[in-house]
Amino acid sequence: MRQFTAVVNPTAGGSAGAAALLRVGRLLREAGAGLETEYSRSLAHAQDLARRAGERGRVVLAVGGDGIAGGVGGALSGTGTLFGLVPAGRGNDFARALALPADPAGLAAVLLHNAPRRVDTIEVESAVHARTVVLGSVYAGVDALANRHANRSRLLRGAASYYAGGLRAVATWRAASYRVTVDGEEHLHRGYTVVAANSAYYGSGRMIAPGARVDDGLLDVVLIRAAPRRMFFTLMNELKSGGHVDRPEVRVLRGREIRVEADRAVPYGADGEVDAVLPVTARVLPGALDVLC
Incomplete structure (x- = not known):
């Protein structure tokens, strides 16, 4: 079972990030997955948290909008760390490009069971x-x-x-x-x-x-x-x-x-x-x- 570390941007959509993670996280834990949560103070801090979690072999979830998705995903580019998104920002454009489900149950199923897809970065x-x-x-x-x-x-x-x-x-x-x-x-x-x-x-x-x-x-x-x-x-x-x-x-x-x-x-x-x-x-x-x- 996958072990997740969620890196949350507490400013994305106000409390939307924490609320989105709460709904998805409950389903992950009920399925037997491990989930720990880290709150970032800045984008640089979020990237550091993500790298350290990846070094421990955990799946890193970026919780928030496109800023934290791009920042955390970019920091993990080339590392082999598994990366996931819990969209909770204003745009959520990269999540849209990945056709991620909007409902918590569908998203949790993707995070728990789907095979990773290799995507390009810039x-x-x-x-x-x-x-x-x-x-x-x-x-x-x-x-x-x-x-x-x-x-x-x-x-x-x-x-x-x-x-x-x-x-x-x-x-x-x-x-x-x-x-x-x-x-x-x-x-x-x-x-x-x-x-x-x-x-x-x-x-x-x-x-x-x-x-x-x-x-x-x-x-x-x-x-x-x-x-x-x-x-x-x-x-x-x-x-x-x-x-x-x-x-x-x-x-x-x-x-x-x-x-x-x-x-x-x-x-x-x-x-x-x-x-x-x-x-x-x-x-x-x-x-x-x-x-x-």
Whole structure:
């Protein structure tokens, strides 16, 4: 029977993390599994707790949103530690990409019985930000600004905070000129954003890269060109279905290593947590993480 260590982000959704773990944890213990709980003081602390639990041969559960999922999953990348998710944040986009059950009984069954699946992770390098590894995506442009606004929101939660953050970011955004290098081939781009996606989803269920797969050894690179603001708001709505990729303003490339530069200090983010400015390099690490899903 598997032995679990749950690393909880106590700030994700207020008490949602503890409540979600309580429901799933009861089912794990009733099935005979061991479960210990660790509460993190910061993302760095959560990563340290996860590494130490992995060294003891335990299955590590990240409890919270995409920030702690990406941080803990990234810390365990390449270690062989089994990794699981108990989604309890605003976005839960990587859990969505893994098609994890929303109900506690279904999730507990996955954690107890499913064989691990090897998925890719993303190594992120920047001259102004420490090297890190994340799970879902790296995004540079108006979406990074929108995520910054969402993270600082005190009045709105969940998808509403992302939508409001997006409206605020688009209203003030001016197109940036990018240089995007994909596996050594340079592409010039002027527009709203560049997204290097391992997962199809970001921004609380928005399907930014419908063709992205977490285990194909590639990153989907989505470039959204400059367009009238009215068009961009329409495009934002199309992110719900992924239909935006059919528009001429959107281009999709694929590759293993992507470098993104810009003509000004364009912000970039990753998995809802990293908040820095370009340039940045994103590199896929194929099959680096064993996930219960």
